[in-house]
Amino acid sequence: MKALQLFLLAVLTVVATGLETSQGRANDSKEGLGIVHYQPEQVHLAFGERTASEMVVTWSTRSLPPDLQVGMTTIVEYGLLEASGQSKLSQTARGTATKFVDGGRKKATQFIHRVTLRNLKPNSTYVYHCGSSYGWSSVFQFRTVPEASADWSPSLAIYGDMGNENAQSLARLQEETQRGMYDAIIHVGDFAYDMDTSNAAVGDAYMRQIESVAAYVPYMVCPGNHEEKYNFSNYRARFNMPGDTDSLWYSFNLGPVHFVSFSTEVYYFLGYGFKLLTKQFEWLEQDLAEANLPENRAKRPWIVTYGHRPMYCSDEKEYDCNKQLETYIRQGLPMLKWFGLEDLFYKHGVDVEIFAHEHFYTRLWPIYDFKVYNGSAEAPYTNPKAPIQIITGSAGCKEEREPFSKDLPEWNAYHSNDYGYTRLKAHNGTHLYFEQVSDDKDGQIVDSFWVIKDSHGSYPEVQ
Numbered sequence: 001m002k003a004l005q006l007f008l009l010a011v012l013t014v015v016a017t018g019l020e021t022s023q024g025r026a027n028d029s030k031e032g033l034g035i036v037h038y039q040p041e042q043v044h045l046a047f048g049e050r051t052a053s054e055m056v057v058t059w060s061t062r063s064l065p066p067d068l069q070v071g072m073t074t075i076v077e078y079g080l081l082e083a084s085g086q087s088k089l090s091q092t093a094r095g096t097a098t099k100f101v102d103g104g105r106k107k108a109t110q111f112i113h114r115v116t117l118r119n120l121k122p123n124s125t126y127v128y129h130c131g132s133s134y135g136w137s138s139v140f141q142f143r144t145v146p147e148a149s150a151d152w153s154p155s156l157a158i159y160g161d162m163g164n165e166n167a168q169s170l171a172r173l174q175e176e177t178q179r180g181m182y183d184a185i186i187h188v189g190d191f192a193y194d195m196d197t198s199n200a201a202v203g204d205a206y207m208r209q210i211e212s213v214a215a216y217v218p219y220m221v222c223p224g225n226h227e228e229k230y231n232f233s234n235y236r237a238r239f240n241m242p243g244d245t246d247s248l249w250y251s252f253n254l255g256p257v258h259f260v261s262f263s264t265e266v267y268y269f270l271g272y273g274f275k276l277l278t279k280q281f282e283w284l285e286q287d288l289a290e291a292n293l294p295e296n297r298a299k300r301p302w303i304v305t306y307g308h309r310p311m312y313c314s315d316e317k318e319y320d321c322n323k324q325l326e327t328y329i330r331q332g333l334p335m336l337k338w339f340g341l342e343d344l345f346y347k348h349g350v351d352v353e354i355f356a357h358e359h360f361y362t363r364l365w366p367i368y369d370f371k372v373y374n375g376s377a378e379a380p381y382t383n384p385k386a387p388i389q390i391i392t393g394s395a396g397c398k399e400e401r402e403p404f405s406k407d408l409p410e411w412n413a414y415h416s417n418d419y420g421y422t423r424l425k426a427h428n429g430t431h432l433y434f435e436q437v438s439d440d441k442d443g444q445i446v447d448s449f450w451v452i453k454d455s456h457g458s459y460p461e462v463q
């Protein structure tokens, strides 16, 4: 009897010790305001400085795993997905963890981990997970893009204004991304509605929601007005775009396209620093001039920009967006007319400008200074004499749809109030193809157009 009791006690002790250890690792004990946990969440990718061979992995943990210290190494294990289908997490890359404190009342804290994978093999599939010995994410995979070459045509999904609630397009984007349809996603500002809401819990929920897209393809972003709180702190902390501007403006190359991302918000929230506006403008001038160097433009003929608030639009309600009240980003600051982007983009031969903010889709005829400059009446987008603009802000959010003005302006080529998103396939140096997916119509294409150009460059010279 005694022996049996001792035996049972020993078994119980072993079991209890085991439990203790695993509980210790998961660590659910309360600490301060939140629950202590080390499990990685909100995993998302971005292109690194070298699009084909670098990938930046970002994720969050509520608490800092005890084997790490702020600013110290945090880990991604990864490896090539081999032809046999066997995955090997044989390589290790390390990066940094930073403490992010939201500006809200609770000063909610999380640790944001960032690791850059370098020297990746272009055009290859990798598997990876991230975390620490206190907890790992699921295993995800991504495909690196090929180096720019004539026989590679990148495909992207592009949209703005997607929130936690009413994220109409998200399910279709998840399905299509996981089926490998896209090389990258571009989210043209306005996330979550809003990332700082409820002490940043809405931002956390949003980043978890998009993980099923963003952990598989680079999720490239620009800031919108909904990111404004606390000097865009949630946006700046959660995303890691190329460059050293806290993701506010940057550019990257993909196949035959040079993409330029910028902040329209530096024109509106001047309280955060006039300097941001001047710095961005100088950077844009320099980046576009470089993209226009003959050897660069030959390699990447297309220049496509994206920023949140449009230059032109036809929304009934928008104060910052109609003919009477000039838009700052088009013309520059009121009265002074400094730092206007329409002239800058025209001068540097930007081919396509993508905007969002209005919760609908609009395609414009080629436009400069309120005048339409078709290539020809039959083929307006073949060798157009001004940039082509589209507005794609209808991915779905709790603010729902927005109405068009009753008198459609002359530059309006097509518009749709359906929820959905835009696809871009950059076929080669002469052909771009865009299409608009309607989520309301179960994935039907409601608009499509080719942009065809025999030569690229400054419009005054093209005229």
Ligand SMILES: *[C@@H]1O[C@H](CO)[C@@H](O)[C@H](O)[C@H]1NC(C)=O
Pocket (backbone or CB within 6 Å): 024, 025, 027, 029, 030, 031, 036, 066
């Ligand atoms: C779990 O969290 C508590 C509170 O922060 C801490 O004292 C303890 O050391 C942690 N345990 C482990 C195993 O990390």
Ligand SMILES: *[C@@H]1O[C@H](CO)[C@@H](O)[C@H](O)[C@H]1NC(C)=O
Pocket (backbone or CB within 6 Å): 123, 146, 149, 151, 152
């Ligand atoms: C990328 O790899 C695939 C096979 O996985 C191949 O068919 C394709 O030609 C490659 N593309 C380029 C541009 O190298």
Ligand SMILES: *[C@@H]1O[C@H](CO)[C@@H](O)[C@H](O)[C@H]1NC(C)=O
Pocket (backbone or CB within 6 Å): 231, 236, 245, 246, 271, 272, 273, 276
């Ligand atoms: C807001 O953030 C930007 C970018 O990090 C920084 O340059 C600027 O000084 C900040 N403005 C204020 C008022 O803190």
Ligand SMILES: *[C@@H]1O[C@H](CO)[C@@H](O)[C@H](O)[C@H]1NC(C)=O
Pocket (backbone or CB within 6 Å): 365, 372, 373, 374, 376, 377, 378, 379, 380
């Ligand atoms: C541009 O082309 C479209 C389509 O052919 C046409 O409807 C529109 O009137 C043209 N605009 C101008 C100013 O030529």
Ligand SMILES: *[C@@H]1O[C@H](CO)[C@@H](O)[C@H](O)[C@H]1NC(C)=O
Pocket (backbone or CB within 6 Å): 427, 428, 429, 430, 431
């Ligand atoms: C570019 O792509 C278009 C559309 O796929 C095709 O018709 C054209 O022949 C291509 N041009 C070259 C030079 O490959």
Ligand SMILES: [Fe+2]
Pocket (backbone or CB within 6 Å): 190, 224, 225, 226, 308, 356, 357, 358
């Ligand atoms: Fe907006």
